[in-house]
Amino acid sequence: MRILLIGYGKMGKTIEQMALAKGHQIAGTIDHTNSETLSNYTAENVDVAIEFTHPEAAFGNITYCLQHNIPVVVGSTGWLDKLENAKQLCADTNGAFFYASNFSVGVNLFFHFNEYIAAKMQAYKEYSVGIREIHHLQKVDKPSGTGITTAEGILPHFPALSGWVADQEMEGKLNIISEREPDVVGTHIVTYSSDVDKIELSHVAHSRTGFAEGALMAAEWLKDKKGVYGMKDMLNL
Template identity: 50%
Template sequence: MNIALLGYGKMGKAIEEIALQKGHNIILRIHDQNLDELTTANLQQADVAIEFTSPQSAVHNILLCFGSGVPVVCGTTGWLKEMEMVQQKCKELGGTFLYASNFSIGVNIFFELNKKLAELMKHQVNYNVSMEEIHHTEKKDAPSGTAITLAEEIIKISQQKNKWVNHFSDVPNELSITSKRIDPAAGTHSVKYSSDVDDIEIIHTAHNRKGFAAGAVLAAEFIFNKKGVFSMKDVLNF
């Protein structure tokens, strides 16, 4: 495939490395210094675009891909209030879109474990659930998109929690997410159920960005020649 990389920071470069190893071509690399090259004509040279930029530019970039007829995989977090509009635009324009808060296969398995544990714990009123996420200091948003996904899945199932907050809270209905920024952490997420007698905790720790990059390339391969709105559940057949 010919791939356009929208965002050429650490993640973009990790994606490039994996894509080239798998025999794909990178035909466009967009970064802060060449934004003028992000045009419909240039995008249309690509079979798929992979978008990892910032919350401020993600929606514009996604809509530009739709308008250019180019399938787009997006891993940028922090813009999800506009997700419903973006998905609707994709359908209206007959586009192709796949968003994930995290492309790592391990994290997507962790998402499924989180939901299963939440189901098992929903009647256990003596346990309080809380979360922690740790990332590098260049991470622009807090809590992470992965943490929000985990929290929202718990809230859907829990009979005690109906909102998450990004600080410690002892309010019974609030799910506390503690965000830490420590270099060179690639990403750690933990979900803990605590009671007076014991703790139950699940943890995912990324060792580097290769898992995220490999998953993003896998997602790009999956949406090639497809139409519609997809997720990593479709890619991994969960």
């Protein structure tokens, strides 16, 4: 499979190593130093693109891929205000688009269990719920995409909460606390607290390997498909 890597930082380089080890070809690599070369790639020389860049670049890259019939797997976060536009563009172009805020299989099991626990905990009004996410200092967006996805798994089960807020206590809102520390790959903790006890569900990533493995798995899975997909589709959760 010929893979175009859009974003060639730590994640892109890790995916490259894994892809080559599995016998795939790297059709090209794009980063901020050669972003204009994206126009050199089409469905004629690329089977699938994997996009891990920055919030300001992601939607443009997605648009290019969909308009040029390149299936695209997207791991960039912080651009979700345009997610519905990307889904509509995928439908308009009969393209293939796979988005996940986190490609780790373990994190997506965490999402699954988070929704299950939220559905059970809504009956116990004495508990308040909150989310805390911790990442490395280079993490640009706050809160993390994984933190937002975690919140989205809780909110349907708590009608008294009308949405989430970042780093502030607000009545009727789910607070996502974001912390940035050196050498932290990614930690997410959901806490249910009462006057007498505390229940926590957490996921702690030890390396980027799980994220890269999941993104490559998604690229392999997306090839020859049409439509909008996510990790729940691939993992049948």
